[in-house]
Amino acid sequence: MKIIKAKTALKNYSVYVGADFKYFLPLLIKEKFKNCEKILLVTNDKVFDIYKDTVKNTLEKCGTPYEIAIIRDGEEFKNLESVESIYSRLIEFNMHRNDVLIAFGGGVIGDMAGFAASTFHRGIGFIQCPTTIIGQVDSSIGGKVGVNYNKIKNIIGSFYQPDSVLIDTSLNYTLDEDQIINGLGEVVKYGIVFDRRILDKLEKNISFENEDRLFKLVRKKEFRDIIYRCSYLKVKVVEKDEFDTGCRNLLNFGHTLGHCIENVFDLRSINHGKAISIGMMIAVDISISLGLLNDNIKNRLIDLYRKLKMPYMMPEIDIGKIIDAIKYDKKFKSSQNKFILLKDINKPMFYYGVEQGVIVDNVKKSMYN
Amino acid sequence: MKIIKAKTALKNYSVYVGADFKYFLPLLIKEKFKNCEKILLVTNDKVFDIYKDTVKNTLEKCGTPYEIAIIRDGEEFKNLESVESIYSRLIEFNMHRNDVLIAFGGGVIGDMAGFAASTFHRGIGFIQCPTTIIGQVDSSIGGKVGVNYNKIKNIIGSFYQPDSVLIDTSLNYTLDEDQIINGLGEVVKYGIVFDRRILDKLEKNISFENEDRLFKLVRKKEFRDIIYRCSYLKVKVVEKDEFDTGCRNLLNFGHTLGHCIENVFDLRSINHGKAISIGMMIAVDISISLGLLNDNIKNRLIDLYRKLKMPYMMPEIDIGKIIDAIKYDKKFKSSQNKFILLKDINKPMFYYGVEQGVIVDNVKKSMYN
Numbered sequence: 164m165k166i167i168k169a170k171t172a173l174k175n176y177s178v179y180v181g182a183d184f185k186y187f188l189p190l191l192i193k194e195k196f197k198n199c200e201k202i203l204l205v206t207n208d209k210v211f212d213i214y215k216d217t218v219k220n221t222l223e224k225c226g227t228p229y230e231i232a233i234i235r236d237g238e239e240f241k242n243l244e245s246v247e248s249i250y251s252r253l254i255e256f257n258m259h260r261n262d263v264l265i266a267f268g269g270g271v272i273g274d275m276a277g278f279a280a281s282t283f284h285r286g287i288g289f290i291q292c293p294t295t296i297i298g299q300v301d302s303s304i305g306g307k308v309g310v311n312y313n314k315i316k317n318i319i320g321s322f323y324q325p326d327s328v329l330i331d332t333s334l335n336y337t338l339d340e341d342q343i344i345n346g347l348g349e350v351v352k353y354g355i356v357f358d359r360r361i362l363d364k365l366e367k368n369i370s371f372e373n374e375d376r377l378f379k380l381v382r383k384k385e386f387r388d389i390i391y392r393c394s395y396l397k398v399k400v401v402e403k404d405e406f407d408t409g410c411r412n413l414l415n416f417g418h419t420l421g422h423c424i425e426n427v428f429d430l431r432s433i434n435h436g437k438a439i440s441i442g443m444m445i446a447v448d449i450s451i452s453l454g455l456l457n458d459n460i461k462n463r464l465i466d467l468y469r470k471l472k473m474p475y476m477m478p479e480i481d482i483g484k485i486i487d488a489i490k491y492d493k494k495f496k497s498s499q500n501k502f503i504l505l506k507d508i509n510k511p512m513f514y515y516g517v518e519q520g521v522i523v524d525n526v527k528k529s530m531y532n
Numbered sequence: 533m534k535i536i537k538a539k540t541a542l543k544n545y546s547v548y549v550g551a552d553f554k555y556f557l558p559l560l561i562k563e564k565f566k567n568c569e570k571i572l573l574v575t576n577d578k579v580f581d582i583y584k585d586t587v588k589n590t591l592e593k594c595g596t597p598y599e600i601a602i603i604r605d606g607e608e609f610k611n612l613e614s615v616e617s618i619y620s621r622l623i624e625f626n627m628h629r630n631d632v633l634i635a636f637g638g639g640v641i642g643d644m645a646g647f648a649a650s651t652f653h654r655g656i657g658f659i660q661c662p663t664t665i666i667g668q669v670d671s672s673i674g675g676k677v678g679v680n681y682n683k684i685k686n687i688i689g690s691f692y693q694p695d696s697v698l699i700d701t702s703l704n705y706t707l708d709e710d711q712i713i714n715g716l717g718e719v720v721k722y723g724i725v726f727d728r729r730i731l732d733k734l735e736k737n738i739s740f741e742n743e744d745r746l747f748k749l750v751r752k753k754e755f756r757d758i759i760y761r762c763s764y765l766k767v768k769v770v771e772k773d774e775f776d777t778g779c780r781n782l783l784n785f786g787h788t789l790g791h792c793i794e795n796v797f798d799l800r801s802i803n804h805g806k807a808i809s810i811g812m813m814i815a816v817d818i819s820i821s822l823g824l825l826n827d828n829i830k831n832r833l834i835d836l837y838r839k840l841k842m843p844y845m846m847p848e849i850d851i852g853k854i855i856d857a858i859k860y861d862k863k864f865k866s867s868q869n870k871f872i873l874l875k876d877i878n879k880p881m882f883y884y885g886v887e888q889g890v891i892v893d894n895v896k897k898s899m900y901n
Contacts, residue, residue, distance in 0.1 A: 172541060243612070254682055282651070285689045286679065286775075309654065313623055320654045321690055406655075 165391055169398045171306065171396060171405045174324040178398060180391045184331040185217060188265075188360045189224040191290070191327055191529045198261040199288055202229040203252055205276035206267040209238040210294050213337050218267060230256050234272065239431055241271045241310050243319065249279035253421035256313060261324075269295035269342075270302035270435070274317070277308030281323030291325040291449030294334040296346020296381070297436055299353060300353065300393035301414075303328050305401035314429075316422050322406060332390055340472070343377045347471045350415075352443060353393045355464070356416045356503075356511045357400075362467060364389055369470045377472060412513050415485075416503045417443030420489075420526070427480065427488045437474050442466070442477040448525040449517060450504040460508060460517055485530070486523055534760055538767045540675065540774045543693040546582045547673060549760045549769060553661060553700040554586060557634075558593040560659070560696055567630040568657055571598040572621055573699045574645035576605040579663050582671040582706050587636060599625050603641065608800055610640045610679050612688065618648035622656075632695075634656035638664035638672035638711075639804070643686070646677030665715020665750070667803055669722065669762035670783075672697050674770035675851040683798075685791050691775060701759055709841070710803060711758030712746045716840045717805030718785075721812060722762045724833070725785045725872075725880045726769075731836060733758055738839045746841060780878050785872045786812030789858075789895070796849065796857045806843050810898055812842040813837070817894040818886060819873040829877060846899045854899070855892055 164187070168176040179187065192411060204222060208380065211233050222229040232252045236247050264287055267275035274290050280289040289305035300302070309320015335343070347365075354361035368385050369376055380386055397414070404411035421442030425433060447464060450456035468475045477485065505516045533556070536547040548556065561568060573591060578604050580587065591598045601621045603614050622633070633656055635645035642660050649658040660672035678689015704712070716734075723730035737754050738745055749755055766783070774781040790811030794802060816833060818827035837844045846854065873883045 165660075196877055235760065243616070247612070250681060250688060254684065254687070282688050284687060285676065285691055309651075312619060315623065318623070318653060319619065319651050321692075322654055323690075506747055 167391075167395050167398050169304070170402055171324050173306065173322065173405065174326065176324060176326055178330065178394055179269055180299075180332070180394055182329050182331055183420060184329060184334065185221050185224075187329060187331075188221050188290075188500065189291070191329065192225040192227060192263070195327060196263050196288060199227055199263045201256060201258050201262040202227050202265060203249075203256060203258060203262075204229060204233055204265040204267050205232045205234065205249060205272060205279070206236050207269075207272055209236040210259070212265075214294075214334075224393050233458070234275070236271075237431070238271055238311070238425075238435070239429075240276050243310055243312065245275055246279050246282075246310055248282060249276060250405060253279070256518050258283070258287060260284045260287050261321065263290060264330075265290045265292055266303075267292045267294060269298045270294065273298050273303050273479065274320070275310050277306075277323055277325065278310055278320055281308055281321045286323060288490065289323065289325045291328045291332060293328070295338060295342055296335055296390065297349050299330045299332065299335075299390050300346065300398060301349045303330070303371070304394055304397045305411075306405070307407075314426060314461075316425065329393075330390065330394060332381075332387045336380045338381065340377055343381055344440075344472050344474075345434040345436030346439075347377075347473055348443075349388070350389060350393055351464075351467065351471070352416055352439065353396050354509060355505070356413055356442065357396050357509060358373070359390065359508050361389055361392060362406040362508070365471065366467060370468060376470070383428040384491045412501075413503055416511060417446050417505065419502060420445050420522075423488050424477065424485070427484050433478060440468065440473040441475060441477055445525050445529050446504055448528050450506070452515075452525060453504065453514070455512070455514075456505050460505070475529070479531065482527065482530050485526055489519070489522055491521070536760075536767050538673070538693070539771055540693050542675065542691065542774065543695065545693060545695055545697065546761055547697040547699065549699045549701070549763055550756055551669075551698050551700055553698060553703065554590050554593075554698075556698060557590050557659075557661070558595070560698065561594040561596060561632070564696060565632050565657060568596055568632045570627050571634060572601055572624055572625060572627060572629040572631075572650070573594050573598060573616075573634040573636050574601045574603065574641060576603050576638075576641055578605040579637045579641070583636075583703075585661075586715055605640075606800070607640055607680070607794075607804070608798075609693050610644050611680065612679055615648050615651075615679055618645060619652060622648070622652050627654045627656060628653070629656050632659060634659045634661055634665060635672075636661045638662065642667050642672050642690070643677050644679055644688070646675075646692055646694065647679055647689055650677055650690045655692060658692065658694045660697045661869060662697070662699060664707060664711055665759065666718050667702055668699045668701065668704075668719045668759050669715065670766060672699070672765045673763055674780075675774070676776075683795060684827075685794065693798055697763075699759065699763060701750075701756045707750065709746055712750055713809075713841050714803040714805030716746075717809040717812075718759060719762055720836065720840070720842065721783070721785055721808065722765050722831075724812065724874070724877060725782055726765050726878060727761065728877050730758055730761060731877070734840065737838060740839060745839075778817060781870075782872060785874075785880060786815050786870060789814050789871045789891075792857050793846065793854070797847070798854050802847060805810050809842040810846055811836065814894050815873055816873065817897050818871065818890060819875070821890060821894060822873065822883070822886075824881070825874050825876065829874070830850070844898070846895075848900065851896065851899050854895055858888070858895065859889055864889075
């Protein structure tokens with residue numbers, strides 16, 4: 164297990180990478196949450212189906228009265244109604260500020276349960292136990308919690324740092340291929356924006372050989388190192404810019420168009436990682452077409468994307484819908500139009516006022532026919 | 533105008549006491565909110581009826597596109613539904629983090645609009661313009677924002693400091709008598725807990741002589757000084773204990789039972805200030821019955837209460853309901869049972885585990901027959 168210390172204005176906390184959930188959670192509760200009298204663990208039906216016994220046995224070992232709240236799995240349930248269902252459980256169980264909410268699930272569970280934790284009694288104890296790659300490398304760290312509203316991603320939320328983040332990478336062994344690809348999108352983002360050695364390591368540990376290569380990848384020791392490196396980078400960026408007014412924005416590489424794609428697909432038929440994978444490739448294309456980036460970079464990335472089964476082309480959809488979404492998306496209209504583009508691998512830059520025509524042309528490149 | 537500088541972990545900001553809303557708001561927007569492109573002013577129907585023209589003319593002078601959101605007046609509308617109606621306006625008006633929400637109203641509007649501001653895009657610009665005494669001396673300062681849920685007061689909320697607090701004490705001239713009494717409850721609290729000179733000043737500036745004495749009081753220069761003093765004390769307490777884990781708790785003198793009384797009266801038929809006035813008197817009685825406090829203090833306070841038309845006896849209600857509320861209130865059951873009691877004026881203390889029987893006996897004293 165490796166420990167990353169995060170120091171923020173709101174809270175100092177530790178990220179435990181490679182911790183064993185079963186053994187470590189009871190230790191953590193007993194050592195760091197001595198005033199905690201009650202625990203509510205929030206998870207989703209899919210994760211709970213797999214880890215029912217582990218979760219119950221682990222909570223028993225904590226020696227603290229607990230309850231489990233199960234939310235339906237999926238981005239479409241990341242909303243205020245689900246948050247209210249968590250509030251109801253917190254109220255029924257009569258929990259107070261000293262008590263602890265544990266998020267045991269992917270990014271959706273972490274964001275949503277975190278928002279409930281941040282707003283119940285103006286903030287109660289909060290432990291993130293991400294069960295997906297995307298949760299482990301990105302959303303569980305840094306205190307951005309929130310939900311979607313009116314189909315707008317994460318528009319309601321707050322900054323609320325967790326008290327601890329417990330990353331058990333062995334939980335990734337039960338992910339299906341789509342979920343692995345979802346996480347790899349964010350992992351590759353760290354490689355492109357911050358540390359090319361992540362890309363090197365991915366390339367070394369994957370080949371076209373086997374159909375089940377992603378399942379093999381996540382079981383490798385080297386992949387745990389990659390997760391450690393990504394979460395370390397996340398901590399460092401958050402420490403520098405907790406409230407996202409500067410460099411933390413770089414983490415949004417590929418996300419502006421990615422969110423747009425997610426919205427067109429109704430937050431349902433495409434996952435976040437896949438949407439931002441396509442979004443990153445469009446950002447690469449825009450960078451090339453603006454003469455910022457050499458186009459051989461794109462070939463290297465496409466090669467890696469294919470090995471990792473990450474999409475670089477849009478799923479089939481009426482091209483008009485995507486173009487309309489871009490045209491009517493307020494982000495692209497207002498003076499706020501800001502893109503993160505690339506001058507090279509690990510040389511990101513902010514670019515203001517990319518013309519709509521340039522965006523549309525490059526989106527078209529990502530579409531079949 | 534007097535300026536109080538508040539320094540907190542989350543934000544540094546100024547409280548402008550005695551500012552003229554009409555002249556000062558446009559100045560403030562132009563000087564301190566240069567990146568603001570849009571303003572949403574949130575108010576209630578009652579306040580807006582009185583200040584419609586002032587509000588519109590003032591916003592025009594800010595020179596920034598604006599909209600006005602009007603919520604129905606009353607504690608019973610301090611809920612998530614109202615917050616969602618504010619979210620909808622913020623979304624329709626396409627507001628971003630750099631834009632500003634102004635709360636123009638009493639504590640309900642300030643708390644609720646502040647919660648919306650704190651959670652929209654994880655926090656947008658926020659100016660408090662309290663139009664009531666209770667808002668000016670208490671709720672607009674210190675960053676406690678939130679709403680009621682399931683009839684539990686303020687159980688959903690966050691810590692979110694305003695960017696500025698504009699206190700125009702002349703707005704108090706249109707308050708009705710009930711609203712003045714509501715505010716005097718909190719003012720007297722500051723006098724009892726922190727600074728006896730507030731009580732002296734109130735006593736000096738009020739007599740039994742006139743039926744309209746409260747309206748005269750709020751128009752006095754001395755009353756503006758009292759408001760300044762209370763808001764100054766509030767700032768100092770918040771600076772010491774922003775997240776309410778220590779001395780900020782003292783501000784809850786009279787509130788534990790006060791909230792209970794508000795709940796029994798359904799948050800409707802008694803206002804917050806009246807409920808805590810009674811709550812403070814019960815806390816005084818408990819302090820006396822535990823031998824902590826000399827009972828002549830009570831006589832002085834009752835005399836002042838009567839001059840200020842503050843209730844010290846419960847409105848008519850089935851005594852069983854109050855006792856049940858106390859018996860079943862989780863706060864009184866759990867190990868968290870903590871009361872703020874008095875050893876003397878300006879000598880508050882935390883007292884743990886007051887027996888239920890003692891509480892009930894002293895509640896009975898506050899009931900007719």
